[in-house]
Amino acid sequence: MLRDLVPAVIGILVRRGADFAAAEDAVQDALVEAVRGWETDPPRDPKGWLISVSWRKFLDATRAETSRRRREEQVDRLAQPEPPPAPGEAADDTLYLYFLCAHPSLTPASAVALTLRAVGGLTTRQIAQAYLVPETTMAQRISRAKRTVADVRFDRPGDVATVLRVLYLVFNEGYSGDVDLSAEAIRLTRQVARMTRHEEAAGLLALMLLHHARRRARTGPGGRLVPLAEQDRGLWDTRLIAEGVDVLQTALARDRLGEFQAQAAIAALHADAQTAAETDWVQIVEWYDELVRLTENPVARLNRAVAVGEADGPRAGLAALADLDPALPRYTAVEAYLHERDGDEATAARLYAEAARRAPNIAELDHLTRQAARLNARLRR
Template identity: 40%
Template sequence: MQFTTEDEALARVYQEDAGGVLAVLIGQFRDFDLAEDALQDAISEALLGWRRDGPPDNGAGWILTVARRRAIDRIRRSVTARDDANQREVLSRLEDNDDEAEADQPIPDERLRLIFTCCHPALAPEAQVALTLRTLCGLSTNEIARAYLVAEATMGQRISRAKKKISATAIPYEVPAGNELEVRLVSVLDCIYLIFNEGFSATAGDRPVRADLCLEGIRLGRILYKLMPHPEVGGLLSLMILHDSRRDARTDEDGTYIPIADHNRNLWDQNKIDEGTNLLLTCLGQSRPGPFQIQAAISAVHAEAKDAVETDWAQIAGLYGALAQMTPSPVVTLNRAVAISHAETPEAGLALADTVADELQAYQPFHAAHANLLKRCGQSNAAANAYRRAIALSTNSSEQEFLEHRLAELSTQT
């Protein structure tokens, strides 16, 4: 098939506006499936209509108006079958609202309501992720299934279960107010970071970085920050952009993982570093610090260093200390231990890392970091065992290869 300029106009509308249109439709009809079906109807009509008549000035408005009519058609078909007086009343109200002129109006942005609904903490994190990618990012079930390496049927079930729970338990389609907002925002930010992180440090597969999920995470961060310029939202966006600035340096030509200490820093994207750092400074200026702003600050300290040795490890150790106070976790302690091993001595780092050894027994990065600390403290045998443990726990083949190298280096040195 030959793609026409009309098709390109449609593709652009789909990429940029489908999430927004869907958010409005779900708000109006309170039915995820109906909204998605109606949107697909409208896209199919646009595919034919725009080729025939050329794309309209306001493509998104056109799609919304048509989708709304198709949704009403779909309800009408199911209502006549059952002849429900209550539903007929709803229908006539919807029909009254259906105004031709609306196609010229800007679409109200209801994506905030949609993202808070998709990331409701009553839904499992993996369901939140799937639903967010499906509705806000417009990814197909098949694409999401491939990104997370699960069968399409499994992913389809996950998404449909989540939609069912939203409707059965009446999860409200709204942005929470007051104190509740801060609590619920954490869940939204975690969901977006989970999407980005699966792209950035893929837990499965043969590539350590999956750029598609990184880009979707950043796109969601940008949408959220535009609609809600909260300093923690900016902190998350800054963190993702700063991490992403190092994407090209994180793997070699064969796709093998490279740790930050060994990066070719010329491959770091300076534009992204500038964008992420400036955004972080704006957020920190509001004096409402939070865990994502601190993590972004850590990433920014790495970004400004010429190499691993010149990195301001004392500042990083201090930032991890602040993070540990806000969100205490053994993983944060481990990272602090690594920073201290550079800022002070390897022995001081190893001593702190040992305090979380029991809790992190099954955590692959602990054994990799522990091995490095042991090696630097001159404990080669213990280091070799830690590398073997890390290799056994790793599920990513590129990471395994990196760890094998480190283990081999260890035996040639001793």
């Protein structure tokens, strides 16, 4: 698949001395030539062909853009014969490109957009549609990101953790327009896991697979949000669950626990339960304890309070919640849920309505409003 070759080829051109934007333009020009000619005369070595033609396109473009002796000398220097990439260089160059796109100098939004453009091979229009912004806005964002990393050269190994966080951001965007970003994130994370053999890359892949397995059950008619406890588990993708569990077990066996592995373990325990009532909440609390120890993340603490409420009763959950900042996203929704479980429906109804006013999206607004309405109708009887 042509798109799978692009990251490695861009990485090779960048390593040879092309700046990021010029390398990507050259590869795109070569792809156009490939689409036109490969149908009738495909090369025996598609990647080698793409490297050669892209490099020629880059040199031609550089020569065309400058007439000054200094730049001509640079072109002549760069045009010296280059040895073909060794068999192992494909992974190295693709990974280099991941590190470049996830560079700390970029904002998270820019890193995600650049990753989708350069590594994922999506068009600017597709990325703009996925983020529900005008194409010109996304084009400007990607151009600024390219300029930011134009002169970046890594003198030490890149940060895999940063790459994984960018991919996690991509995954959480889900589906919008004609691009399934969750599926794209899984595809890209598979690449990183395969190239790095990093246990947290495997942990993130497992987490994505386990969450993606529940996708069909997450929404009802009209896009209505269906909470985990109410989902039709017959709609869960057992193939993805089995793969996710297998990937997770392999990662955990390395005995280097990280936050994505801990999150995946929690997701695996949910997936293992045949019904909501069979969920092993005690083990889930233990994994949340590990996650909090690893990250000190307040959102992890919030989710832990829900698990404590299920394992030890709603009052224990409310006690755990009391230690957290009420300004946390979804704090009020969790508080409402625990009060309802404790039998205080009046307080729960009020809190659901308050949480709805703070909802981050339409689906949650609708869900929380329905919860408040349900309890208020019950209270009026």
